[in-house]
Every structure is written in C-alpha cells, then in structure tokens.
Amino acid sequence: VSAAKPLMEAKLSSEFRTLTIGELGSVCQSYFKCQQRIELKELLHQLSNVLVRSLPRVDSFVVCAIVKQLRYSASAKEAVPWKIVLDACEPHISRWDAPTAIQLGMLATHVKSYHPRLLDAVARHLVTKLNAIRLKEVAKLLLTLTMFSHEIENESQFYDTIKSDLRSPSRKREIEMYHQSFVTCVWCLAMAGMYSADLIAVALSEDMVRNSVKHQYISYHATALQYSVRIESPTYDGPFLGQQVLDSLYSTRHLTTRCPNWTMQDLSLQEKIILKTLDCLQTKYGSAPVLRQLLPHFHYPDIVFGVQIADTDITLSQLELCSEDGVLVPQSSSGAVPCAVVVHGLGAFSEGSQHLMGLAKVKVRQLRTLGFRVVELSHFELSCMSSDFYIQDKLLAACTTSLPNL
CATH class of the missing domain: 3.40.1350 (Trna Endonuclease; Chain: A, domain 1)
Known part of the structure; x- marks a missing residue:
C-alpha cells in the first residue's frame, strides 16, 4: 500500500470532483483501517473544504470517517484547515452520534487548536449519552477537556455525572477488560483536581495493571496519577502501584526526564x-x-x-x-x-x-x-x-x- 500511495493520492486529487461526499468518506475509512496517513497536502485541503461545503446535510458516519482520517494525517504546524473544519462542525454536533463528536474533540486535541464552543458542544452532547458510549470514548472525552484545561458550564455537575457513570455496575465488566481506559479517566479527573478514593483504588490496582500489556500505552497516565495522588490527595490510604509494576509499564511512549546542560549535543x-x-x-x-x-x-x-x-x-x-x-x-x-x-x-x-x-x-x-x-x-x-x-x-x-x- 505504501508504495502505491503517491499514485493513489495523485489520482484521487485529480478525480476529486467526480466523487461524492459518501465515497470520500469510504476512502478515508479505508485509509484509517490500513493505518495510512494521507501525505498529499492538496488532498487534505480538498477533503477539508468539501466537508465544510457539504454541511449540514452530510451523514454522521461520513463526517466521522473524514475527521478521523484528517486527525490521523494532520500536523499541528498547519492548523488553519483544521480550524476551519472544527469551526464549521461545531453548530451541528448535537445532530451527530457520539463517535463523531469524540473524533472532532480528538482532532482539536491532536492539532492543539483550542475551540471553547466546540468543546462545550461535545461535552453537552455526550454527557447525556454516557450509558450508550464505550469506556474508551469516555476517556477520550475527558482527555480532550482536560488537555485544554477547559472549564465547561456546570462543571461540578458534569464531573459528578462522569464519576457516577464510572462507578456504575454496568461499567464493571468493561473496566476489567479495558482497565487502561479507566486509568486514563481517573488521571483526567486528577488533572481537573478531582480525587475520588474509590476510583483511584481501582485505577492503581496492581492485579488489574498486570493483566494487560495495553497499559504500556498509558504508562504516563498511570505514573502521573500515582505521583499526583501523593501530592494532592495525601489522605488517600488505598493501594499504590509498586516500583516493579511501574518499571514494567515503561516503554518508548513514556517520556523520560533529564536535567539538560549546554554540553549536551541534542538539546531540544x-x-x-x-x-x-x-x-x-x-x-x-x-x-x-x-x-x-x-x-x-x-x-x-x-x-x-x-x-x-x-x-x-x-x-x-x-x-x-x-x-x-x-x-x-x-x-x-x-x-x-x-x-x-x-x-x-x-x-x-x-x-x-x-x-x-x-x-x-x-x-x-x-x-x-x-x-x-x-x-x-x-x-x-x-x-x-x-x-x-x-x-x-x-x-x-x-x-x-x-x-x-x-
């Protein structure tokens, strides 16, 4: 696939006007499933423009597929086309399904483009659908809000609703299967300054962390949560992860720290x-x-x-x-x-x-x-x-x- 990509993208760009918005959504979905970025900037701009022009009549699934591929291919260094897409989509979020709203928030997070009204719309839309969305989508919603330190309307009520959902018996099996997403949720709550001992105890359960190699993907969240609890919630008396477990989580995804000096050759x-x-x-x-x-x-x-x-x-x-x-x-x-x-x-x-x-x-x-x-x-x-x-x-x-x- 990679070898043929330049030819494919050039062909798509030249024939772009002959394709419907639905067909373009299918193309984007195929790219995403193959984990392939769209490298041709002209094609990315064409996709952004046609999506904006097609609103509001375009189907939620198509919006989700295009936005997902834009996120996968986007660079924060070129934020203008993504900003236009995010601004254009914001008024229509309430009509679309939860995954589409999640993907719009993730696009904003990926390119670090702060859109307060869009984040408000995503939060309002999804907080009423918590019982119908997956745990990993709750984690993505919280990441979007807390990475921008976005203060939403009725914030205390919003986070109380989130915490109640995480405590719900209906989430128990999902938390056991996808504990790494639960850790992300609890870390995001900590970022927002909210520490709930019962949720922390489940997030920092050594038995659950040991059961999944997927925890390496959120190694930073687990480590940061543990240190943050020690700093900001000193009365917490539940379990912590042992050093051996923390060390086992470290991977290339986990940021390493160092104290720089002018003798180093690779200073950022x-x-x-x-x-x-x-x-x-x-x-x-x-x-x-x-x-x-x-x-x-x-x-x-x-x-x-x-x-x-x-x-x-x-x-x-x-x-x-x-x-x-x-x-x-x-x-x-x-x-x-x-x-x-x-x-x-x-x-x-x-x-x-x-x-x-x-x-x-x-x-x-x-x-x-x-x-x-x-x-x-x-x-x-x-x-x-x-x-x-x-x-x-x-x-x-x-x-x-x-x-x-x-």
Missing part, C-alpha cells in the same frame, strides 16, 4: 529556552538558581532557589530539598521562601494562542501544593529577561502575594 528548543533563562538568573543573582527535576512525572525540570526579601532588595540562596516518594519538596530554612521558576515553552500553549494547556497548569498547581512560590515565564518573555527589573518584579509578586486557593 524547550531545553535551550530553560537554560537561557537559568543563565539570565545566574548572571543577575549568582549561582543560587539551579535546575532540579522536582516532579518526576513532568518531562522538563524547573529552576529552584530560596528567596529572601528586605524591602525591595532580593537575595537568592540555594534551596535545600528532600525526596518524598520521588518528589522533591522544600526543606524549611532560615526564612528563605522556596521558589520555582517554570518556563512554559511553545508546547505549553495551544496552537496560535496564549491559552495555557492543561498539563502546564497542573504542574504549577502541584508545585504550589508542595509549598513553592511559582514564577511562570513564557518562551516569548525571554527577550525581557535582560531588563533590570523584569525578573525582580516577577519574584516580588510571587513571593509577597497571597497564594491562590488550590
């Missing part, structure tokens, strides 16, 4: 931004600021130090840290305020906007829970760091204002 753009920020801080305040992997379930380290303030004079000192279940927490010391600088790179924002993604918000929230005063710096603020007062004002604001309610 985000690592370079972090190191430049560290250089600016050390130039201004000396060697006290250092990189530390405070939260082992997040990919990039943060810059940590102690802060002492006298009037508007700021003195930085090295911060003493201790490990609690793999998480580094500040030790109380001589009046210094524990501070962490979190650098938000390009990946922390939705495409083409300054909307901070869910994982970045969770990281800041958890650091504050551990007792750090957090200074958030975005990649586009790096040019301001040379200013004498820019970082000083940030530090003063972080260390002298009241902590937000967590």
Whole structure:
C-alpha cells in the first residue's frame, strides 16, 4: 500500500470532483483501517473544504470517517484547515452520534487548536449519552477537556455525572477488560483536581495493571496519577502501584526526564529556552538558581532557589530539598521562601494562542501544593529577561502575594 500511495493520492486529487461526499468518506475509512496517513497536502485541503461545503446535510458516519482520517494525517504546524473544519462542525454536533463528536474533540486535541464552543458542544452532547458510549470514548472525552484545561458550564455537575457513570455496575465488566481506559479517566479527573478514593483504588490496582500489556500505552497516565495522588490527595490510604509494576509499564511512549546542560549535543528548543533563562538568573543573582527535576512525572525540570526579601532588595540562596516518594519538596530554612521558576515553552500553549494547556497548569498547581512560590515565564518573555527589573518584579509578586486557593 505504501508504495502505491503517491499514485493513489495523485489520482484521487485529480478525480476529486467526480466523487461524492459518501465515497470520500469510504476512502478515508479505508485509509484509517490500513493505518495510512494521507501525505498529499492538496488532498487534505480538498477533503477539508468539501466537508465544510457539504454541511449540514452530510451523514454522521461520513463526517466521522473524514475527521478521523484528517486527525490521523494532520500536523499541528498547519492548523488553519483544521480550524476551519472544527469551526464549521461545531453548530451541528448535537445532530451527530457520539463517535463523531469524540473524533472532532480528538482532532482539536491532536492539532492543539483550542475551540471553547466546540468543546462545550461535545461535552453537552455526550454527557447525556454516557450509558450508550464505550469506556474508551469516555476517556477520550475527558482527555480532550482536560488537555485544554477547559472549564465547561456546570462543571461540578458534569464531573459528578462522569464519576457516577464510572462507578456504575454496568461499567464493571468493561473496566476489567479495558482497565487502561479507566486509568486514563481517573488521571483526567486528577488533572481537573478531582480525587475520588474509590476510583483511584481501582485505577492503581496492581492485579488489574498486570493483566494487560495495553497499559504500556498509558504508562504516563498511570505514573502521573500515582505521583499526583501523593501530592494532592495525601489522605488517600488505598493501594499504590509498586516500583516493579511501574518499571514494567515503561516503554518508548513514556517520556523520560533529564536535567539538560549546554554540553549536551541534542538539546531540544524547550531545553535551550530553560537554560537561557537559568543563565539570565545566574548572571543577575549568582549561582543560587539551579535546575532540579522536582516532579518526576513532568518531562522538563524547573529552576529552584530560596528567596529572601528586605524591602525591595532580593537575595537568592540555594534551596535545600528532600525526596518524598520521588518528589522533591522544600526543606524549611532560615526564612528563605522556596521558589520555582517554570518556563512554559511553545508546547505549553495551544496552537496560535496564549491559552495555557492543561498539563502546564497542573504542574504549577502541584508545585504550589508542595509549598513553592511559582514564577511562570513564557518562551516569548525571554527577550525581557535582560531588563533590570523584569525578573525582580516577577519574584516580588510571587513571593509577597497571597497564594491562590488550590
């Protein structure tokens, strides 16, 4: 199939006008079943345009097939055609079935294009159909909402409905068969700041995790859930996964962590931004600021130090840290305020906007829970760091204002 793809796609593109929207849906479904991306950008644009022009009369199955293949083939670097599709589909979501709504949310997540009204429509549509959709679709819905840290209308009621569904006896057999999807659901609830001991206990059941190799696909979710429970739900007294089980989950899908330095040859753009920020801080305040992997379930380290303030004079000192279940927490010391600088790179924002993604918000929230005063710096603020007062004002604001309610 791969060898013939260029010819097939060129032929499809040249004959595009002769095909009905239903036939194009069948083509997309075939591509998806064969796990083949559409490589020809012109063909992807043609599919996007014809889908938009065909609304609202196009069948839900056809929309689902086309959107699914667009997601499989899409690149976040070229978000414009996908944004047009998502905007055009949003008014019609209530007429379509659950899988179509799920695929639209997943397309938005894949290309990191934040569409609040679309997410509202997907959530409203699916929350009334929970008893008719599969567990893995519930997981995909929650991933879509929490990855964008999207606040929906009647949020508390929405999540209570989700939790009731996960507790339903009718889900028991499905949870046993597809436990990895259940872990994803509980991790997403944790991202939203919701910890339910009974659900966590099932998600972190060693017996259920050992029963499925599919858990490697969600190894990050399982690990992040376990660390997050220790940080944000300290009263939880149920089971945790043992280190041997956690190690068995690690795969190429699981992000590894490291503390970068300028001697490394394969630095990512985000690592370079972090190191430049560290250089600016050390130039201004000396060697006290250092990189530390405070939260082992997040990919990039943060810059940590102690802060002492006298009037508007700021003195930085090295911060003493201790490990609690793999998480580094500040030790109380001589009046210094524990501070962490979190650098938000390009990946922390939705495409083409300054909307901070869910994982970045969770990281800041958890650091504050551990007792750090957090200074958030975005990649586009790096040019301001040379200013004498820019970082000083940030530090003063972080260390002298009241902590937000967590």
